[in-house]
Amino acid sequence: MDKVTASAARAVADIGDGASLAVGGFGLCGVPMVLIGALLEQGATGLRVVSNNCGVDGWGLGVLLEAGRIARMTSSYVGENKEFARRYLAGELEVELAPQGTLAERLRAGGAGVPAFYTPAGVGTQVAEGGLPWRYAPDGTVAVASPPRETRAFGGREYVLEEAIVTDFALVHAARGDRHGNLAFHSSARNFNPLAAMAGRVAVAQVEELVDALDPDEVHLPGIYVDTIVPVGRVEKRIERAATRSRPTGTAAHAEEAR
Template sequence: MTLDKVVQRPADAVADIPNGAALAVGGFGLCGIPMVLIDALLAQGADELSVVSNNCGVDDWGLGLLLAAGRIRKMTSSYVGENREFARRYLTGELELELTPQGTLAEKLRAGGAGIAAFFTQTGVGTAVAEGGLPQRHAADGSVLVASEPKRVETFTVRGEPREFVLEEAITTDFALVHAAQGDAHGNLVFDKSARNFSPLAAMAGRVCIAEVEELVDVGDLDPDAIHLPGIFVDRVVVVGRDVEKRIERRTVREVN
């Protein structure tokens, strides 16, 4: 592997993503999403994708564009809201959904990147997450066609108290797509504030990580203590510039008189 990981065009960076690929995609809502790479993948034409991401964007932006084009077969997410097409496709059987608690999803991605096969967590114990029965695919008439299977539950003693934990398997994917504020040619990345969210974890989980960066700096310019994701996890870097469009999912401010 060359140390210079810069790819000149987004189209070239995603050119080898095949039909049926599994993708881990960074971002939370519309914050920190790799929109340029998503657009490039939309143009590239890959189909039947299995995507792991906190949510699926909105109807006209982010992963919602791939969904509206019918290119996503399955979503592994923690949140369905803000995207009517996501809900519609799920309820009519056009989309498979593995609904996962948000913290568990983050840890499944981190564990996959760290080479940990599975882990026990208290999250989901006593619910359908552990006991099974969560609808994963509906029939066209809205009935449940496929439901989640029960998961293994074990009791461990924590601080002298027996507690139940559910076994969750790690997630690894074929590719990962992330957006960063800064990066260098070796793939070291810095994310901007809350845009950091799921991105380092998604990057770790992907066997091939493709990062779009707003600013490419010289190798050595980044303070090692300020690097959020080391380049060992990154395979390709595409410079998209600081003027890349960023949308706000929901405004919560009021007008000042």
């Protein structure tokens, strides 16, 4: 089955208001920016997004957030985005925070058909006991708080029950893909992308390189999880926070820089 479509706009056309999305990426690495841009142009609003983070101001999921198109985020990290903090504290955005490994497993479990699982992460905290502020009221009070979760002991250790995540759609980025939907990711850009694709009932993947068929040994995510492939060519890759230092004095490299 040929799953290729030439248009990112066509690939996201069926995402409607209030849809839930699993979106790949970690920081600014492996973010499906072409698909996010197409969704921005498409106009869907009230989106409920599951992603490790919400991009940064002006990039990644941050562009949808700034446009007021995201109603709810399920994430493990929300730093580097001032607009995210403003909307959350003003009661304009609902936020469910989850431990990073727990979030990854909730997505994987959703794709594997496992409805829930027990994990020690979060035991003894508000993750298990409830009370985390999901949404604030305009006056700063907590309008919606996280509910308590079931706990159970196994082998003398306590665990908390976490439900799997399944979303209406998934948007992911891959280095290479074939016409059957098989995907290969480059290094750390693999991050949450395979898990997001697994969790989405309809998964859309942008790929930098399209081939007729990937060698089975190259496949990181089988095409059974992917519904649409969009070839996008080479894409801009940003660095979330650049950190540089001067080279030590007295080295050849330092002498060359001084010229």
